[in-house]
Amino acid sequence: MSLPADRDHPGDHPAAEPAPNGKRLPRGVSPLPPGVSPEVFTPPGSPGSLPGAGVPPPGATPPPVPGQPSALPPPGTAQLWTVSSTRRGDITAEPSVVIAPESAEEEPSGRLRGPLLVIGGFVLLFMLAYGVPATYMWGRVLPGTHVAGVRIGGMTETAAIDRIRQRFEGLDRQAVPLVVDGRRVGVLDPQEAGLAFDVERTVAAAQKGFPSPVAVWQSLTGDRELAPLISVNTAKFASWMRGVAKDVDRTAREGAIVYTGTTPKVVPPRDGVILDQQAAALTIKRAFLSRPAAITLPVATVRAKADAAAFNRRLAMARGAVAGPITLVNGNRRVPLSPEVIAANLVFVADNGGVVRPEFDAKTAVTDYETTLVGASQAPRDAGFVIENGVPKLVPARTGRGVNIGELGSAVSKVITKGGGRVIPVSLSITEPALRDQEAASFGIKEKIGRFTTFFPCCAARVTNIQRAADMVDGHLVRPGETFSLNEIIGRPDRSRGFVPAQLIEGNRLAIGMGGGLSQFATTLYNAAFYAGMTDFKRGSHAFYVRRYPLGRDAVLAYPDHDLAWRNDSAHGVLIKTAYTDASVTVEMWSTKRYDRIEPETSPKSAVTQPHTVTDDDPGCLPMDGAPGFTVTVTRAFYQDGRLLKRDEPMTTVYQPRDRVICAPPHSPTSDGSVDSDQSGSGTLPPSPAIRDNAPPGNGGSGRNKDKTKNKNRGNGNGHGNGNSGNGNKRK
Structure with missing residues (x-):
């Protein structure tokens, strides 16, 4: 039987033959799978198709296989391949090797290669676009940065601080008006309010380490405005805000119906305002650095309980x-x-x-x-x-x-x-x-600490009002720390309470009104309290000077607008005793002495202004003689153990000139005559041109004062509060 040329016995060929696909197989390796006989490839009817048929005779040359090169051994060397049995189990299979095709190297898919290249390009572009400018900006204020209109972008922290300080130099010393409804109510003094521009913290907030991509993008594409930061002294600012609120707040005035005599009159209500302190604080802080012409404060309206209707x-x-x-x-x-x-x-x-x-x-x-x-x-x-x-x-x-x-x-x-x-x-x-x-026993009422006397012509209507006021105040006790108010004791002067119409000052002119003369009693009481060492006086002075009173130490009384009030700042009670005659009234203060004596120090008259002459044909005209106006200042000096202990704050009074008034028709017979008697009372008075006033002490003449107990006591009349007998000199 003849075999294919590539399947000869391994021992018959010294070298490997090429395989059918053109590749050369290793020596001794068959291209057929194990157990497959070459006879299956012999065409039917051929000599080798039967068992034993393919064995060439001795000396014969086997036929070649088409398409295969001849690789037979030389003649004389061939050997028979005898098959003893056609059964599979009887065939001894030779070992065979299956040759698997060589696997090709893994290569990227063409569909992924493009996207990967694009992504890589974007990453590289991003790193270049962000990394380069970010590195440049690191350690500087980001470009395009402004603080309150000041450009600091690209600067170092030190340079930015210097520029901002130059721009806002003197800001903490600039006062800004505070306004409510167009009305000025105060000023913002930054130092007083505890406000300051915190430049260092502002710049530090503008630059924070290595810039982020977002920060770089914002710096390259636009500007950024940073709010300036301020430092606030919390306690100082809160105290200052309370002071502003005190100036702004106006309580609602409730309406009422009151009587003038027995005629009712409506006092219309008025809404009040209250400062919204929380909103105002925020408004002031925001406006502080912008240097506005004025700061408008937010307020809330406080409604009255009922309207005028x-x-x-x-x-x-x-x-x-x-x-x-x-x-x-x-x-x-x-x-x-x-x-x-x-x-x-x-x-x-x-x-x-x-x-x-x-x-x-x-x-x-x-x-x-x-x-x-x-x-x-x-x-x-x-x-x-x-x-x-x-x-x-x-x-x-x-x-x-x-x-x-x-x-x-x-x-x-x-x-x-x-x-x-x-x-x-x-x-x-x-x-x-x-x-x-x-x-009462604990009040320390044991000695006289102040006394003063004033005088008036006998028998005028105003004398009735003076004596009635003295009766109402006599025996009044002022407790330690208590504030005395003359209006609270006397109340509204009217006929039902024993008062009568009398001459008083209305505006800058003499007139007749209910309670005329009460200002003389108020002046007497004020000077007694002055020498007794009382404090916190609330009083108004006359529009023009009345010669019978000490310079700068007169007082007006007009219910309810003008009061005389003072505070007992001692640790003892104060007993007020009064006495009067037909021509004088005396007020004494009894308590425990704190000072040896108290003396007024009165300045010379200054800023003298001259009066005018006025002719008046009004039926109620009262004539007046003219007198200059002037300014005077009084300081109270306290002495103890023969030495000066202290002085009060100076009290200044401005007196207007007293015009000379000529009445064309005969003046009213109810006039008390000279303007030098105290004509003020409860009539309508103008606001006093000054709250404080004073003058050198004059001496009242000695006289006999009759108190309500009908005891006759020798009065000193000197107004010094020392209890000594009068020296007979009338105090001016």
């Missing part, structure tokens, strides 16, 4: 309230409250619901009548003092029976609101004294 609707009721007297009855005791008394103690005010209702001050109304209603033996009595032989003596307090004030006030208001009978039975209640013996 609500009060106008109550005018008819107010007129009916004083149409006649109201009679108070206690058994067989009867006291009529005249329309004048009712009017003096009645007002119409709005409650919290906005309803206008009458309010009657029953306590004040019955003060002068309670003893009559109750009886002197049953009325309560506060502890007090009388002066016996120059020594204060305690008068013990007493519990008694008094008018039930709450019930009386409600009863009067009911009569006014609903009408009906005007006779009111009063109920009585046990009334404790307001001042008991132990407290």
Whole structure:
């Protein structure tokens, strides 16, 4: 049997033959799979197709296989390949090797190569576009940066700080007006308010390490404006804001119906304003660095409880309230409250619901009548003092029976609101004294600490008002730390309380009005308190100088606008005692002395202005002689143990010139004559040109002063508060 040329026995060929596919196989390796006989490739009917048929005879050459080169051994060397059995199990298979095709090297897909190249390009471009400028910007303020309009981009931190400081130099010293509704209410002083421009922190916030891509992009494509940072002294700013609020805040003025005599008049309400401190603080801080012409502060409106229309609707009721007297009855005791008394103690005010209702001050109304209603033996009595032989003596307090004030006030208001009978039975209640013996004894009332006397012509109508005021103040005790108010004690001067019309100062002219002369008593009381060492005076001076008073130490009284008030700053109580004659009034202060003496130091007159002459044909004209105006300053000096202890702040008074007034027709016979007598009272007075005033002490003449106990006491009249007898020289 002949075999294919590439499948000869391995021992018959010294070299490997080429495989059918053109490749050369290793020596001894057959291209056929194991167990496959070459006979399967012999065409049918050929000599080698039968068992044993393919064995060439000896010496014969096997036929060549088409397409294969002849690789037979030389003749004489051929050997027979005898197959003993055609069964698979009888054939001994020679080992064969399967040659797998060589795998090609992995190469990137053509679909991924392009995107990867694009991404790589973008990454490289980004690193170039960001890294280069970021490296340049590192350590500098980012380009395009502005702070309050100042360009600092690209600068180092030090250079940026220097530029900003040059731009805002002096900012902490620039005052800016504060405005509310177009009205100037103060100024912003940055140093006083505790505000400062924090330049270092502002620049530090503008540059923070290596810049981010976003920061680089913003720097390359546009500008950025940084808000300047300020430093605030919190405690100082809060204190300053409270002061601003005090100047801005205006409480709402509630409306009311009050009486002039017995004629009711509506006092219209007025809304108030209050500073919105939180919003104002934010507004001020924001405006601080912008240097505005003014800063408008935010405020909130505070509404009054009721509008003017609500009060106008109550005018008819107010007129009916004083149409006649109201009679108070206690058994067989009867006291009529005249329309004048009712009017003096009645007002119409709005409650919290906005309803206008009458309010009657029953306590004040019955003060002068309670003893009559109750009886002197049953009325309560506060502890007090009388002066016996120059020594204060305690008068013990007493519990008694008094008018039930709450019930009386409600009863009067009911009569006014609903009408009906005007006779009111009063109920009585046990009334404790307001001042008991132990407290009064602890006040240290033991010696005279101040005294002053003023004089007036006898028998004028104004003398009645002076003496009535002296009676009301006599025996009043001012507790330690308490503030005394003359208007609170005297109240509205009217006929029901014993006052009469008299000459007073109205504007810069003389006139006739209710309570004329009260300013002379106020001046006397003020000077007694001046020499007693009292403090915190609240007073107004006359528009022009009245010669009978000390320079710069006069006082006006006009209810309710002009008051005389002072504070007892000592650790002791102060007892006020008064005495008067037909030509003088004296006020004494009793307590415990703190100083040996107190002396006024009065400056010479300055800024003298000359008067004019005016002719007046008004029927109520009162003539006046002219006098120059001037300015004067008084300082109070305190002495202790023979040496100067301290001085008060100087008090300056500006007096206007007193015009000479010539009345064309004869002037009114009710005039008191000379303008040098005190004509001021409760009339309408202009605002005083100065709150403080003073002058050298003049001496009042000695005289006999009659107090309410009918004791005759020699008065000193010197106004020095030292208790010595008068020297007979009249104080000017």
